Amino acid sequence: MAINLSNVYFSYPEQSKVPIINITAWSITTGEHVFIYGPSGGGKSTLLGLLSGILSANKGEVNIHGQRLDKMTNRQRDKFRAQHIGYVFQQFNLIPYLDAIDNIQLAQHFAQSTSKASLNKEIKALLTRLNLSEKDWYKPIRTLSIGQQQRIAIARALINKPTLLIADEPTSSLDHNNRDNFMTLLISIVKDNGITLLFVSHDMSLSHYFNRVESFNNINEIVCSNVN
Numbered sequence: 001m002a003i004n005l006s007n008v009y010f011s012y013p014e015q016s017k018v019p020i021i022n023i024t025a026w027s028i029t030t031g032e033h034v035f036i037y038g039p040s041g042g043g044k045s046t047l048l049g050l051l052s053g054i055l056s057a058n059k060g061e062v063n064i065h066g067q068r069l070d071k072m073t074n075r076q077r078d079k080f081r082a083q084h085i086g087y088v089f090q091q092f093n094l095i096p097y098l099d100a101i102d103n104i105q106l107a108q109h110f111a112q113s114t115s116k117a118s119l120n121k122e123i124k125a126l127l128t129r130l131n132l133s134e135k136d137w138y139k140p141i142r143t144l145s146i147g148q149q150q151r152i153a154i155a156r157a158l159i160n161k162p163t164l165l166i167a168d169e170p171t172s173s174l175d176h177n178n179r180d181n182f183m184t185l186l187i188s189i190v191k192d193n194g195i196t197l198l199f200v201s202h203d204m205s206l207s208h209y210f211n212r213v214e215s216f217n218n219i220n221e222i223v224c225s226n227v228n
Contacts, residue, residue, distance in 0.1 A: 001027050001028065001029060001030065001063065001065075001066075002028045002029065002030045002031075002032065002064070002065060002163070002164055002196040003026075003027055003028040003051060003063070003064055003164070003196075003198070004026075004027040004061070004063040005023050005025065005026045005027065005060065005061065005062060005063070006024075006025055006060055006061040006063075007023075007024060007025075007059065007060040007061065008021060008022075008023045008050065008057050008059070008060035008061070008062060009021065009022050009057065009058050009059045009060055010046060010050060010055065010057050010058050011058060019222050020043045020046050020222070021043055021046055021047055021050065021057075021220060021222070022220060022221045022222045023047075023060075023219060023220055023221065024221065026219050028196060028198065028212075029196075030065075030163075030196055031194060031196055032196055032197075032211065032212055033187065033190065033196075033197040033199070033209070033210045033211050033212065034197065034198050034199065034210060034212045034213075034214065035199050035200075035201070035206065035207050035209070035210035035212065035213045035214070036198070036199070036200045036201075036214050036215075036216050036219070037200075037201060037202060037203075037204055037207065037213070037214075037215060037216065038200075038202065038215060038216030038217055039202055040202060042216055042217070042220075043216070043220055043222075044168070044200045044216050045090075045168055045200070047200075047216070047219075047220070048087075048166050048168050048198070048200060050062055050069075051064065051069075051085075051166060051198070052081050052085050052087055052166055053069045053072065053077030053078070053080060053081045053085070054077075054081070056069075056070065056074075056077070057069075057070050064080075064084070064085070064164065065084060065163055065164065067080060067084075082107070082108075082160060083160060084162055084163050084164060085162050085163075085164050085165075085166060086157030086158050086160070086162035086164070086165040086166065086195075087157055087165075087166045087167075087168070088153050088154055088157045088165070088166070088167040088168065088170045089153065089168055089170075090168045090169040090170065090172060092149050092150065092152075092153040093153075094141045094149055094152060094153060094156075095141065096140065096141050096142035097140050097141070097142065098140065098141060099137060099138045099139055099140060099141065100123075100127060100132065100136065100137045100138070100139075100141065100144075100152045100155070101120065101123055101124075101137055101138065103141060103152060103156060104123045104126075104127075104152065104155050104156045104159050105119065105120075105123070106156075107156045107157070107159050107160060108159060108160060119159070122159060123155065123159060124137070126155045126158060126159060127151070127152070127155055129189070130151040130152075130154060130155055130185065131151065131185075132148060132151050132152065132155075136148060146173050146174070147174065147178050147182075150170065150173075150174070150182065153170070154170075154185075154186065154189075158189065158193075161193070162195060163195065163196060164195070164196045164197075164198065165190055165195050165196070165197050165198070166198050166200075167186070167197070167198070167199045167200065168200050169200060169201050169202070170182070170199075171183065171201065171203065171206065172201070172203075179206075183206060183209050187209050197210075200216075
């Protein structure tokens with residue numbers, strides 16, 4: 001299993017009696033491409049935080065590729081995430097004054113699995129695959145378009161060869177054509193590399209790209225209207 005959750009419960013410390021996540025059982029098989037839909041503010045991003053180890057469950061088992069994230073320390077989760085999980089954030093979370101190469105290199109900091117020369121070669125090959133012109137590789141991120149920043153964010157998520165890729169509303173700022181180009185490219189890359197994909201969005205028009213579609217409200221036993 002790529003993901004296996006059992007009796008997972010989470011609430012934020014400032015509202016400890018208000019559960020955001022309450023999942024009795026849920027799993028994803030290795031290699032699946034899963035689309036989860038639901039309205040903004042329902043807890044989808046919180047779930048992704050638990051699956052990536054950014055957040056820690058209050059109770060229950062969070063098992064990713066046979067490893068219990070809920071049993072790890074913060075540092076152990078950081079290293080596991082760097083080595084096994086790619087994450088495309090809704091707002092990209094790129095450092096605006098750094099260029100594409102430097103932003104992607106930062107993703108390798110915790111993984112520490114590739115020499116710098118080899119890493120730079122892989123980064124350039126990935127940016128080429130993602131159709132980012134070489135003339136834009138060394139420009140500060142803030143000077144690039146949203147579409148270009150998005151491709152850099154994907155490259156950063158893929159550079160450590162993750163077995164699980166998590167995407168949180170990554171098409172929300174794209175127009176129709178750029179959205180479709182992005183989805184076609186993303187699905188092609190994950191298929192070519194045998195990556196398990198978990199994609200979260202409120203845009204149901206994207207669901208046809210996936211072999212499994214689920215409502216977040218059917219996964220989570222609690223519906224919250226004030227937390228995403």
